[in-house]
Amino acid sequence: MSAEDQALFDKGLPIRRAVLGADYVDSSLAKADEFMMAFQRATTAWAWGWAWGDPTLDRKTRSMLNLAMLTALGKTPEIKLHVKGALNNGLTVDQIKAVLLHATAYCGIPAGLDAFKAAHEVLVAEGALPGKK
Incomplete structure (x- = not known):
């Protein structure tokens, strides 16, 4: 190196x-x-x-970009990882939802559905959303 x-x-x-x-x-x-x-x-x-080390964009913005790009690419395991990262960077559940809805509008329903399912799984596991009763 x-x-x-x-x-x-x-x-x-x-x-x-x-x-x-x-x-x-x-x-x-x-x-x-x-x-x-x-x-x-x-x-x-x-x-x-x-x-990520470039100070031009803050971490919340970078997390939003990552979620949108990963939705477009259909990279479900990475979406899960970066939803947790988005929470760590201070995004709210509503902000995550808004990013995924925006990505769905541009990437299509199947990509959006996969992203929503992945995000939901992580948000429930992290306690950001209540689990199904």
């Missing part, structure tokens, strides 16, 4: 831990073999050090 990539990794790691949760991030790093560690280094440096 170059010195520049190492600096971005070092910058990104605390941001990644704050948004996604230290337990999740540390577990991902600990489980990574040499092959998967290349991805862990890249995502931490590029996504978290370079992109």
